[in-house]
């Protein structure tokens with residue numbers, strides 16, 4: 206390989222990595238906004254042709270006896286990334302079990318304002334804990350966020366908010382346990398949906414907790430100073446079944 210081809214190869218790899226890292230091909234407004242996602246890339250076509258897309262307005266939920274969600278999250282050092290679309294905490298720290306299904310947690314991230322609505326109510330923020338089931342299916346545990354008391358775990362995370370998009374930062378002396386980001390009641394809505402960002406992959410098992418958590422006004426403002434408007438618009442429900450747990454605690 207000549208020096209020139211080597212240089213070209215290295216440059217190509219670097220550019221490819223930069224594009225992958227910040228994924229500039231889609232955004233939340235303008236010419237690369239949500240209405241265009243399905244056309245931006247062939248692999249994003251579910252965004253426009255999918256029939257079980259997320260987020261949705263959760264209405265007309267059918268009351269059902271749903272399995273209890275058991276939370277088994279562990280303490281892990283903070284691994285945080287500003288990926289150009291949100292703040293994401295990479296968190297391979299345990300699992301949740303829903304009946305006989307086990308979902309290993311991968312990461313959690315935030316939207317401002319919220320994405321799913323509950324009977325038409327849009328929350329100031331929403332947190333998504335993304336999991337992979339042992340059979341490969343994805344499962345999201347979604348938590349609505351309201352203005353109120355400050356959250357101590359969020360305070361620890363916000364203390365290390367990467368202001369610019371870039372690679373993951375690890376803070377070995379900052380211990381995070383995502384169970385401290387959940388409300389006491391784990392009653393939830395259950396329905397099938399998709400990723401809310403390209404490629405909008407379907408077959409995602411959504412569990413939306415009925416009870417919100419609170420962040421202080423200042424904590425919400427801190428997030429909004431980085432991302433405000435990173436929420437995909439509501440998608441058609443298309444008569445999909447939405448179950449509302451009545452006996453799960």
Ligand SMILES: [Zn+2]
Pocket residue numbers: 314315316333401
């Ligand atoms: Zn999300």
